[in-house]
Amino acid sequence: MNASPLLEVKDLSVEVGGHDVLKSISLDIPTGELHVLMGANGSGKSTLGLALAGHPQFHVTAGSATLGGKDLLALPPEKRAQAGLFLSFQAPPEIPGVRNAVFVRTALNAVREARGETPLDGFDFLKSARGQSAELGLPKAMLNRPVNDGFSGGERKRNELLQLALLKPRLAILDEIDSGLDVDGVRAVTKLVANLRSQGMSFLIISHYLQMIEALEPDAVHRLDEGRIAEQGGLALAERIAETGYAREAPATAEA
Ligand SMILES: Nc1ncnc2c1ncn2[C@@H]1O[C@H](COP(=O)(O)OP(=O)(O)OP(=O)(O)O)[C@@H](O)[C@H]1O
Numbered sequence: 001m002n003a004s005p006l007l008e009v010k011d012l013s014v015e016v017g018g019h020d021v022l023k024s025i026s027l028d029i030p031t032g033e034l035h036v037l038m039g040a041n042g043s044g045k046s047t048l049g050l051a052l053a054g055h056p057q058f059h060v061t062a063g064s065a066t067l068g069g070k071d072l073l074a075l076p077p078e079k080r081a082q083a084g085l086f087l088s089f090q091a092p093p094e095i096p097g098v099r100n101a102v103f104v105r106t107a108l109n110a111v112r113e114a115r116g117e118t119p120l121d122g123f124d125f126l127k128s129a130r131g132q133s134a135e136l137g138l139p140k141a142m143l144n145r146p147v148n149d150g151f152s153g154g155e156r157k158r159n160e161l162l163q164l165a166l167l168k169p170r171l172a173i174l175d176e177i178d179s180g181l182d183v184d185g186v187r188a189v190t191k192l193v194a195n196l197r198s199q200g201m202s203f204l205i206i207s208h209y210l211q212m213i214e215a216l217e218p219d220a221v222h223r224l225d226e227g228r229i230a231e232q233g234g235l236a237l238a239e240r241i242a243e244t245g246y247a248r249e250a251p252a253t254a255e256a
Protein backbone atom coordinates (compact mmCIF):
# COMPACT_ATOMS: atom_id res chain seq x y z
CA MET A 1 0.00 0.00 0.00
CA ASN A 2 1.26 3.47 -0.88
CA ALA A 3 0.90 5.76 2.12
CA SER A 4 2.03 8.97 0.41
CA PRO A 5 -0.69 11.29 -0.90
CA LEU A 6 -1.70 11.23 -4.56
CA LEU A 7 -0.93 14.92 -5.01
CA GLU A 8 1.96 16.29 -3.02
CA VAL A 9 2.73 20.00 -3.44
CA LYS A 10 5.64 21.29 -1.40
CA ASP A 11 6.73 24.91 -0.95
CA LEU A 12 5.55 25.79 -4.46
CA SER A 13 6.21 29.33 -5.63
CA VAL A 14 4.88 30.58 -8.95
CA GLU A 15 5.59 33.71 -10.92
CA VAL A 16 3.29 35.02 -13.64
CA GLY A 17 3.55 38.19 -15.67
CA GLY A 18 6.42 39.40 -13.50
CA HIS A 19 4.49 38.89 -10.20
CA ASP A 20 5.28 36.32 -7.52
CA VAL A 21 1.70 35.09 -7.20
CA LEU A 22 2.14 31.88 -5.20
CA LYS A 23 4.51 31.97 -2.26
CA SER A 24 5.51 28.60 -0.88
CA ILE A 25 2.27 26.64 -1.14
CA SER A 26 2.12 23.18 0.40
CA LEU A 27 -0.91 20.99 -0.17
CA ASP A 28 -1.47 17.23 -0.08
CA ILE A 29 -4.44 15.36 -1.49
CA PRO A 30 -4.67 11.69 -0.58
CA THR A 31 -6.23 9.24 -3.05
CA GLY A 32 -10.02 9.40 -3.08
CA GLU A 33 -10.24 12.66 -1.15
CA LEU A 34 -12.01 15.83 -2.21
CA HIS A 35 -10.42 19.10 -1.14
CA VAL A 36 -11.84 22.57 -1.65
CA LEU A 37 -9.72 25.63 -2.35
CA MET A 38 -11.25 28.98 -1.45
CA GLY A 39 -9.82 32.48 -1.43
CA ALA A 40 -10.58 36.04 -2.42
CA ASN A 41 -10.50 37.09 -6.08
CA GLY A 42 -6.91 37.34 -7.19
CA SER A 43 -5.51 35.26 -4.31
CA GLY A 44 -3.93 32.75 -6.71
CA LYS A 45 -6.37 29.82 -6.95
CA SER A 46 -6.42 29.58 -10.74
CA THR A 47 -2.67 30.16 -10.76
CA LEU A 48 -2.20 27.01 -8.70
CA GLY A 49 -4.32 24.94 -11.10
CA LEU A 50 -2.67 26.35 -14.21
CA ALA A 51 0.85 25.96 -12.80
CA LEU A 52 0.16 22.32 -11.90
CA ALA A 53 -1.29 21.69 -15.36
CA GLY A 54 1.79 23.22 -16.97
CA HIS A 55 0.49 26.43 -18.54
CA PRO A 56 3.57 28.01 -20.16
CA GLN A 57 2.95 31.49 -18.70
CA PHE A 58 3.09 30.22 -15.13
CA HIS A 59 6.68 29.78 -13.98
CA VAL A 60 7.46 27.63 -10.98
CA THR A 61 10.33 29.37 -9.21
CA ALA A 62 10.65 27.03 -6.21
CA GLY A 63 9.21 23.88 -4.69
CA SER A 64 7.92 20.59 -6.02
CA ALA A 65 4.71 18.89 -7.13
CA THR A 66 4.22 15.17 -7.59
CA LEU A 67 1.23 13.10 -8.68
CA GLY A 68 1.38 9.45 -7.68
CA GLY A 69 5.09 9.98 -7.00
CA LYS A 70 5.73 11.38 -10.51
CA ASP A 71 7.45 14.75 -10.76
CA LEU A 72 4.78 16.83 -12.52
CA LEU A 73 7.03 19.82 -13.00
CA ALA A 74 9.45 17.82 -15.15
CA LEU A 75 6.68 16.90 -17.60
CA PRO A 76 5.13 18.83 -20.50
CA PRO A 77 1.38 19.53 -20.09
CA GLU A 78 0.21 16.55 -22.17
CA LYS A 79 2.33 14.14 -20.12
CA ARG A 80 0.84 15.60 -16.94
CA ALA A 81 -2.58 14.77 -18.36
CA GLN A 82 -1.36 11.29 -19.24
CA ALA A 83 -0.08 10.92 -15.67
CA GLY A 84 -3.70 11.43 -14.56
CA LEU A 85 -4.09 15.18 -14.00
CA PHE A 86 -7.12 17.04 -15.32
CA LEU A 87 -7.86 20.75 -15.07
CA SER A 88 -11.17 22.26 -16.03
CA PHE A 89 -10.63 25.91 -16.87
CA GLN A 90 -12.36 28.78 -15.10
CA ALA A 91 -12.83 30.26 -18.58
CA PRO A 92 -12.70 27.36 -21.07
CA PRO A 93 -11.00 28.57 -24.26
CA GLU A 94 -12.39 28.30 -27.77
CA ILE A 95 -10.50 26.25 -30.32
CA PRO A 96 -11.92 27.38 -33.66
CA GLY A 97 -11.58 24.87 -36.47
CA VAL A 98 -11.25 21.82 -34.21
CA ARG A 99 -14.37 19.72 -33.90
CA ASN A 100 -15.26 19.07 -30.28
CA ALA A 101 -15.69 15.30 -30.76
CA VAL A 102 -12.29 15.04 -32.43
CA PHE A 103 -10.65 17.10 -29.70
CA VAL A 104 -12.13 15.07 -26.86
CA ARG A 105 -11.48 11.72 -28.58
CA THR A 106 -7.84 12.67 -29.23
CA ALA A 107 -7.35 13.65 -25.58
CA LEU A 108 -9.14 10.51 -24.41
CA ASN A 109 -7.12 8.16 -26.62
CA ALA A 110 -3.86 9.76 -25.48
CA VAL A 111 -4.67 9.05 -21.84
CA ARG A 112 -6.03 5.60 -22.68
CA GLU A 113 -2.78 4.76 -24.43
CA ALA A 114 -0.79 5.96 -21.42
CA ARG A 115 -2.92 3.67 -19.22
CA GLY A 116 -2.30 0.72 -21.54
CA GLU A 117 -5.91 0.68 -22.80
CA THR A 118 -6.95 0.28 -26.43
CA PRO A 119 -7.97 3.47 -28.26
CA LEU A 120 -11.69 4.04 -28.89
CA ASP A 121 -12.75 4.19 -32.52
CA GLY A 122 -15.04 6.96 -33.72
CA PHE A 123 -18.16 4.83 -33.37
CA ASP A 124 -17.54 3.66 -29.80
CA PHE A 125 -16.39 7.11 -28.78
CA LEU A 126 -19.51 8.82 -30.11
CA LYS A 127 -21.75 6.28 -28.41
CA SER A 128 -20.16 6.93 -25.07
CA ALA A 129 -19.84 10.70 -25.61
CA ARG A 130 -23.51 10.97 -26.57
CA GLY A 131 -24.56 9.00 -23.50
CA GLN A 132 -22.48 11.21 -21.22
CA SER A 133 -23.67 14.40 -22.95
CA ALA A 134 -27.27 13.40 -22.31
CA GLU A 135 -26.42 12.69 -18.69
CA LEU A 136 -24.84 16.15 -18.37
CA GLY A 137 -27.53 18.03 -20.25
CA LEU A 138 -25.19 19.00 -23.09
CA PRO A 139 -26.98 19.02 -26.44
CA LYS A 140 -25.56 16.34 -28.78
CA ALA A 141 -24.99 18.97 -31.47
CA MET A 142 -22.17 20.40 -29.33
CA LEU A 143 -20.03 17.40 -30.24
CA ASN A 144 -20.04 18.44 -33.89
CA ARG A 145 -19.22 22.10 -33.34
CA PRO A 146 -15.71 23.54 -32.93
CA VAL A 147 -14.53 23.36 -29.30
CA ASN A 148 -16.48 25.93 -27.25
CA ASP A 149 -17.08 28.01 -30.38
CA GLY A 150 -20.30 29.91 -29.76
CA PHE A 151 -21.04 27.77 -26.69
CA SER A 152 -22.91 29.56 -23.91
CA GLY A 153 -21.15 29.93 -20.55
CA GLY A 154 -23.04 26.98 -19.10
CA GLU A 155 -22.48 24.84 -22.20
CA ARG A 156 -18.73 25.42 -21.87
CA LYS A 157 -18.83 24.24 -18.29
CA ARG A 158 -20.88 21.17 -19.22
CA ASN A 159 -18.35 20.47 -21.97
CA GLU A 160 -15.58 20.51 -19.35
CA LEU A 161 -17.63 18.02 -17.33
CA LEU A 162 -18.01 15.83 -20.41
CA GLN A 163 -14.21 15.69 -20.72
CA LEU A 164 -13.89 14.89 -17.03
CA ALA A 165 -16.47 12.09 -17.25
CA LEU A 166 -14.80 10.51 -20.28
CA LEU A 167 -11.14 11.00 -19.34
CA LYS A 168 -11.50 9.68 -15.79
CA PRO A 169 -8.27 11.25 -14.47
CA ARG A 170 -6.70 10.34 -11.12
CA LEU A 171 -6.95 13.94 -9.90
CA ALA A 172 -9.36 16.54 -11.23
CA ILE A 173 -8.91 20.23 -10.49
CA LEU A 174 -12.22 21.98 -11.19
CA ASP A 175 -11.80 25.75 -11.30
CA GLU A 176 -15.14 27.43 -10.57
CA ILE A 177 -16.99 24.73 -12.46
CA ASP A 178 -20.24 26.07 -10.97
CA SER A 179 -19.88 29.58 -12.36
CA GLY A 180 -22.39 30.05 -15.13
CA LEU A 181 -24.15 26.74 -14.47
CA ASP A 182 -27.86 26.71 -13.76
CA VAL A 183 -29.29 24.67 -10.86
CA ASP A 184 -29.53 21.52 -12.97
CA GLY A 185 -25.93 22.02 -14.06
CA VAL A 186 -24.72 22.32 -10.46
CA ARG A 187 -26.70 19.18 -9.62
CA ALA A 188 -24.99 17.42 -12.54
CA VAL A 189 -21.61 18.44 -11.06
CA THR A 190 -22.32 17.05 -7.61
CA LYS A 191 -23.74 13.83 -9.07
CA LEU A 192 -20.81 13.28 -11.43
CA VAL A 193 -18.22 14.14 -8.79
CA ALA A 194 -19.83 11.80 -6.23
CA ASN A 195 -19.91 9.02 -8.79
CA LEU A 196 -16.26 9.48 -9.82
CA ARG A 197 -15.17 9.86 -6.22
CA SER A 198 -16.78 6.53 -5.37
CA GLN A 199 -14.49 5.06 -8.04
CA GLY A 200 -11.44 6.41 -6.18
CA MET A 201 -10.88 9.67 -8.06
CA SER A 202 -9.47 12.65 -6.15
CA PHE A 203 -10.53 16.27 -6.48
CA LEU A 204 -9.39 19.80 -5.87
CA ILE A 205 -12.47 21.98 -6.21
CA ILE A 206 -12.01 25.73 -6.49
CA SER A 207 -15.27 27.46 -5.67
CA HIS A 208 -16.95 30.39 -3.95
CA TYR A 209 -20.31 28.63 -3.85
CA LEU A 210 -21.12 27.30 -0.37
CA GLN A 211 -24.21 25.34 -1.34
CA MET A 212 -22.27 23.25 -3.84
CA ILE A 213 -19.31 22.88 -1.47
CA GLU A 214 -21.67 21.52 1.20
CA ALA A 215 -23.22 19.10 -1.26
CA LEU A 216 -19.75 17.81 -2.22
CA GLU A 217 -18.94 16.83 1.38
CA PRO A 218 -15.25 17.80 1.26
CA ASP A 219 -12.54 16.05 3.27
CA ALA A 220 -10.71 19.35 3.70
CA VAL A 221 -11.01 23.05 2.92
CA HIS A 222 -8.01 25.33 2.29
CA ARG A 223 -8.09 29.10 2.24
CA LEU A 224 -5.60 30.86 0.03
CA ASP A 225 -4.66 34.43 0.87
CA GLU A 226 -2.24 36.47 -1.19
CA GLY A 227 -0.51 33.40 -2.54
CA ARG A 228 -0.22 31.48 0.71
CA ILE A 229 -2.36 28.83 2.40
CA ALA A 230 -3.67 30.91 5.28
CA GLU A 231 -6.03 28.37 6.86
CA GLN A 232 -7.00 24.74 6.60
CA GLY A 233 -10.06 23.06 8.03
CA GLY A 234 -13.27 21.28 7.21
CA LEU A 235 -16.67 22.39 6.01
CA ALA A 236 -16.91 24.76 8.98
CA LEU A 237 -14.16 26.88 7.41
CA ALA A 238 -16.16 27.23 4.17
CA GLU A 239 -19.26 28.11 6.18
CA ARG A 240 -17.40 30.73 8.17
CA ILE A 241 -15.99 32.29 4.98
CA ALA A 242 -19.47 32.40 3.47
CA GLU A 243 -20.71 34.20 6.55
CA THR A 244 -17.88 36.64 7.25
CA GLY A 245 -16.23 37.01 3.84
CA TYR A 246 -12.57 37.52 3.08
CA ALA A 247 -12.23 41.09 4.25
CA ARG A 248 -9.05 41.46 6.22
CA GLU A 249 -7.93 44.01 8.72
CA ALA A 250 -6.14 46.97 7.16
CA PRO A 251 -2.64 45.93 6.09
CA ALA A 252 0.19 46.98 8.40
CA THR A 253 2.00 48.87 5.65
CA ALA A 254 0.65 51.11 2.93
CA GLU A 255 2.69 49.31 0.23
CA ALA A 256 0.89 48.60 -3.03
N1 LIG B 1 -0.98 36.30 -17.11
C1 LIG B 1 -0.92 37.09 -16.04
N2 LIG B 1 -0.19 38.23 -16.05
C2 LIG B 1 -0.13 39.02 -14.95
N3 LIG B 1 -0.76 38.76 -13.79
C3 LIG B 1 -1.51 37.65 -13.74
C4 LIG B 1 -1.64 36.74 -14.84
N4 LIG B 1 -2.44 35.74 -14.48
C5 LIG B 1 -2.80 36.01 -13.21
N5 LIG B 1 -2.25 37.14 -12.76
C6 LIG B 1 -2.43 37.75 -11.44
O1 LIG B 1 -2.20 36.78 -10.44
C7 LIG B 1 -3.08 36.99 -9.35
C8 LIG B 1 -3.82 35.69 -9.06
O2 LIG B 1 -4.73 35.42 -10.12
P1 LIG B 1 -5.63 34.12 -10.14
O3 LIG B 1 -6.31 34.08 -11.45
O4 LIG B 1 -4.80 32.94 -9.77
O5 LIG B 1 -6.65 34.44 -8.96
P2 LIG B 1 -7.89 33.61 -8.45
O6 LIG B 1 -7.66 33.34 -6.99
O7 LIG B 1 -8.16 32.46 -9.33
O8 LIG B 1 -9.07 34.70 -8.54
P3 LIG B 1 -10.63 34.57 -8.97
O9 LIG B 1 -11.40 34.17 -7.74
O10 LIG B 1 -11.00 35.96 -9.39
O11 LIG B 1 -10.75 33.57 -10.08
C9 LIG B 1 -3.99 38.14 -9.73
O12 LIG B 1 -3.50 39.30 -9.12
C10 LIG B 1 -3.85 38.22 -11.24
O13 LIG B 1 -4.03 39.53 -11.70
Ligand SMILES: [Mg+2]
Binds near residue numbers: 045046047090175
Ligand atom coordinates in the same frame (compact mmCIF):
# COMPACT_ATOMS: atom_id res chain seq x y z
MG1 LIG C 1 -9.62 32.00 -10.61
